[in-house]
Amino acid sequence: MLSAVELKEQVKAMGADLVGVAAADAPLLQEHGEEPAKLLPGARSLVSIGVALNKTAVCSGNMLLNRYDSMCVYERINQISLETTRLLAKEGAKAVGIPPYLPVDMGAETKGMQGEINHKTVAAIAGLGGIGLNRLLVSPDFGPFVRLGTIVTDASLQADQTLNENPCDQCESCRAACPVEAIGEGGDLDYRACASHAVRSGLPNVIAAMRKLPGVDDKAIKGIVFNPDFWDVWQATVSGVFYNCSECMAACPVGSD
Numbered sequence: 001m002l003s004a005v006e007l008k009e010q011v012k013a014m015g016a017d018l019v020g021v022a023a024a025d026a027p028l029l030q031e032h033g034e035e036p037a038k039l040l041p042g043a044r045s046l047v048s049i050g051v052a053l054n055k056t057a058v059c060s061g062n063m064l065l066n067r068y069d070s071m072c073v074y075e076r077i078n079q080i081s082l083e084t085t086r087l088l089a090k091e092g093a094k095a096v097g098i099p100p101y102l103p104v105d106m107g108a109e110t111k112g113m114q115g116e117i118n119h120k121t122v123a124a125i126a127g128l129g130g131i132g133l134n135r136l137l138v139s140p141d142f143g144p145f146v147r148l149g150t151i152v153t154d155a156s157l158q159a160d161q162t163l164n165e166n167p168c169d170q171c172e173s174c175r176a177a178c179p180v181e182a183i184g185e186g187g188d189l190d191y192r193a194c195a196s197h198a199v200r201s202g203l204p205n206v207i208a209a210m211r212k213l214p215g216v217d218d219k220a221i222k223g224i225v226f227n228p229d230f231w232d233v234w235q236a237t238v239s240g241v242f243y244n245c246s247e248c249m250a251a252c253p254v255g256s257d
């Protein structure tokens, strides 16, 4: 089996700017409600990866350039996750990549506000950075200009240390800059305010548009849009993947593990 140092070198060679390892049983993970064994029974380690955004694009004020940069970075994270799970499989370990963004659980409880795993929490534990006042992972080298991914594996890898010092010094610039005042004094985030502004081109706008249709009964619309099945259809549409069954593949005994 590869050592953690060798694995991290290879993941960097795949194009990751940051990589670290957290133990699946780290007390901090449990404190934050993360349960990697639910995603992979027998999980022992989490490989956290970061790919830097193009600061020029993010700060350009041009949303199309900003979005395009995010799209490219997510693609790179997806590719690294795929390659890392394959590399670990070659070494005889089981591994799963966790989506960097979509799909997320769109159930009535989480309403799309919680990932299968919180990449920021994993990254902070794996030493990639600290959680800033803006609730983002702030890396010493890239600040918050980094997107994250996580690979859960049953390989036992030497975990990295959590940073001793948080790179965020609580200067409050993020709080002052937030156009919807979503960041509270102590760093609490008003998810609703943030989401209705930051991702308004997504589902919130579709719902708003449906409600404005002439002759539409608001109660009927509510019945449709607050149904988790509708959210699932929405998410399948934007992510482009909509299969609901693979049992015939999963049951087949042919091929190696």
Ligand code: B12
Pocket: 028, 032, 033, 070, 099, 100, 101, 104, 112, 113, 114, 115, 116, 117, 118, 119, 120, 121, 122, 124, 125, 131, 134, 135, 136, 137, 138, 144, 145, 146, 147, 148, 149, 189, 191, 192, 194, 195, 198, 199
């Ligand atoms: C749902 C979601 C949202 C929601 C909710 C935001 C949120 N804070 O979670 C909305 C739509 C509002 C949103 C907005 C944005 N998002 Co978003 N979002 C996610 C998603 C899919 C799930 C996050 C989740 O599970 N949250 C659950 C809540 C409870 O967690 P939380 O607010 O982070 O709080 C926990 C931690 O902060 C932790 N914690 C606090 N302090 C400390 C200290 C230590 C040491 C530790 C270990 C943990 C810890 O404790 C809290 C409770 O567990 C993730 C992808 C993923 N799967 O992780 C991306 C993600 C968090 N989003 C991201 C980004 C960039 C954004 C936006 C900037 C939008 C944009 N332009 O892309 C804004 C920024 C909002 C903000 N300031 O936080 C990035 C963050 C990258 C980074 N550097 O941190 C992620 C990781 C996507 C990615 N793959 O890179 N997002």
